[in-house]
Amino acid sequence: MNDLSPVIAADKAHVWHHLSQHKQYETIDPRVFVEGKGMRLWDATGREFLDGVSGGVWTVNVGYGRESIANAVRDQLLKLNYYAGAAGTVPGAIFAQQLIEKMPGMSRVYYSNSGSEANEKVYKMVRQIAARHYGGKKWKILYRDRDYHGTTIGTLATSGQDQRAMQYGPYPDGFVRVPHCLEYRKQWDVENYGERAADAIEEVILREDPDTIGALVLEPVTAGGGVITPPEGYWQRVQEICRKYDILLHIDEVVCGVGRTGMWFGYQQYGIEPDFVTMAKGVASGYAAISCTVTTERVFDMFKDDASDPMGYFRDISTFGGCTSGPAAAIENMRIIEEEGLLDNCTRMGARLVGNLNALMERHRIIGDVRGKGLFCGAELVADRATKEPADEKKVQAVVADCMAQGVIIGATNRSVPGFNNTLCLSPALISTESDIDALTDAIDGALTRVFG
Numbered sequence: 149m150n151d152l153s154p155v156i157a158a159d160k161a162h163v164w165h166h167l168s169q170h171k172q173y174e175t176i177d178p179r180v181f182v183e184g185k186g187m188r189l190w191d192a193t194g195r196e197f198l199d200g201v202s203g204g205v206w207t208v209n210v211g212y213g214r215e216s217i218a219n220a221v222r223d224q225l226l227k228l229n230y231y232a233g234a235a236g237t238v239p240g241a242i243f244a245q246q247l248i249e250k251m252p253g254m255s256r257v258y259y260s261n262s263g264s265e266a267n268e269k270v271y272k273m274v275r276q277i278a279a280r281h282y283g284g285k286k287w288k289i290l291y292r293d294r295d296y297h298g299t300t301i302g303t304l305a306t307s308g309q310d311q312r313a314m315q316y317g318p319y320p321d322g323f324v325r326v327p328h329c330l331e332y333r334k335q336w337d338v339e340n341y342g343e344r345a346a347d348a349i350e351e352v353i354l355r356e357d358p359d360t361i362g363a364l365v366l367e368p369v370t371a372g373g374g375v376i377t378p379p380e381g382y383w384q385r386v387q388e389i390c391r392k393y394d395i396l397l398h399i400d401e402v403v404c405g406v407g408r409t410g411m412w413f414g415y416q417q418y419g420i421e422p423d424f425v426t427m428a429k430g431v432a433s434g435y436a437a438i439s440c441t442v443t444t445e446r447v448f449d450m451f452k453d454d455a456s457d458p459m460g461y462f463r464d465i466s467t468f469g470g471c472t473s474g475p476a477a478a479i480e481n482m483r484i485i486e487e488e489g490l491l492d493n494c495t496r497m498g499a500r501l502v503g504n505l506n507a508l509m510e511r512h513r514i515i516g517d518v519r520g521k522g523l524f525c526g527a528e529l530v531a532d533r534a535t536k537e538p539a540d541e542k543k544v545q546a547v548v549a550d551c552m553a554q555g556v557i558i559g560a561t562n563r564s565v566p567g568f569n570n571t572l573c574l575s576p577a578l579i580s581t582e583s584d585i586d587a588l589t590d591a592i593d594g595a596l597t598r599v600f601g
């Protein structure tokens with residue numbers, strides 16, 4: 149391999165890295181990845197890593213080094229790289245159709261290029277619907293404690309993880325928090341926990357006045373807030389509540405979408421009929437930037453009520469929503485998932501991963517809870533199983549670092565959830581094999597022993 153030390157020096161001198169404590173970063177040798185194939189990555193020193201988090205933030209669903217995606221993008225770029233606005237492109241039209249075929253009840257796709265942006269589009273649509281159809285009344289948006297929807301000021305106003313939003317306010321009005329549904333950390337001592345957690349949403353609606361609430365945004369399985377799988381009965385009740393009060397249900401599939409849970413979309417695991425679905429990361433597995441805001445014909449119709457009104461449509465554009473590389477990569481990404489049977493593989497390997505983590509829980513008292521849906525799993529670490537006192541943050545980070553030292557990349561819920569930054573996260577690519585899964589959990593086993601004894 150060429151000498152990459154100038155690259156490493158340039159990275160250290162000039163790149164402002166995401167999610168890194170800047171002062172700490174100065175003290176370490178930066179890691180620069182140079183190559184990826186399947187589940188594996190190589191850094192600038194030639195060291196190999198098994199990637200248990202699909203590119204750091206649960207994105208590379210079909211694995212690295214896919215020549216067919218690269219070729220599809222290359223061919224499309226040479227044909228036509230871009231057009232945005234009121235005209236279409238071939239891959240934009242084809243991908244929209246293929247996507248809608250996977251989403252019964254949905255009908256329209258609005259392209260942009262990040263998860264935050266896709267969510268922000270919904271918030272704008274909800275506000276416009278309120279202005280045009282409800283006399284400005286149904287303008288508020290409910291979001292849930294522990295969920296995360298993006299990094300812009302608008303989406304941060306719906307951050308259920310306080311530390312992500314701290315320091316960037318003040319925020320716009322009209323975003324109201326509802327309680328999380330994590331049964332492991334019960335807020336109500338009842339039998340039907342799922343229904344009770346959903347009823348808590350109704351309580352907020354009644355407190356705020358149902359006539360003021362336009363939408364509710366939720367992750368199907370909460371990602372960075374701790375890999376929170378919903379309790380039994382939760383989603384059915386949430387859907388009933390939304391219908392009862394004429395509240396649009398927005399499902400944020402930025403992480404769960406396009407196979408991560410073993411179905412095309414996380415909401416399909418729970419029989420939900422959403423009004424909006426947003427997706428980003430897995431749509432093109434990181435081979436190109438693309439996000440989609442998907443909605444029903446009923447919602448779309450609300451934007452064409454008066455053809456003579458110059459304000460009577462969704463007055464929004466995303467410049468790079470016109471890049472054809474995104475849908476070209478997404479079409480090939482979807483074909484791969486279908487033809488390689490990756491949804492089934494995800495379900496089978498996900499069951500193995502949860503099984504392995506449960507086996508670790510029997511031997512390591514530090515694991516308090518194991519949760520997962522498909523290849524989207526978490527193990528919550530607690531200092532004391534009885535009190536559920538979260539494990540020491542530094543030790544949780546030491547487990548992640550120990551795995552890295554073994555050549556295995558895992559994650560932990562980010563430091564933005566005070567007191568809850570204690571869930572180890574695993575989201576390997578949907579191509580994972582049994583030996584990949586076992587290698588991930590073996591690494592965690594060793595790390596837990598070394599860090600916690």
Ligand code: PLP
Nearest residue numbers: 262263264296297298371402403
């Ligand atoms: N929604 C969820 C559930 C996410 O996890 C994220 C990012 O991690 C986002 C939205 C924001 O996506 P992006 O970083 O592409 O703006």
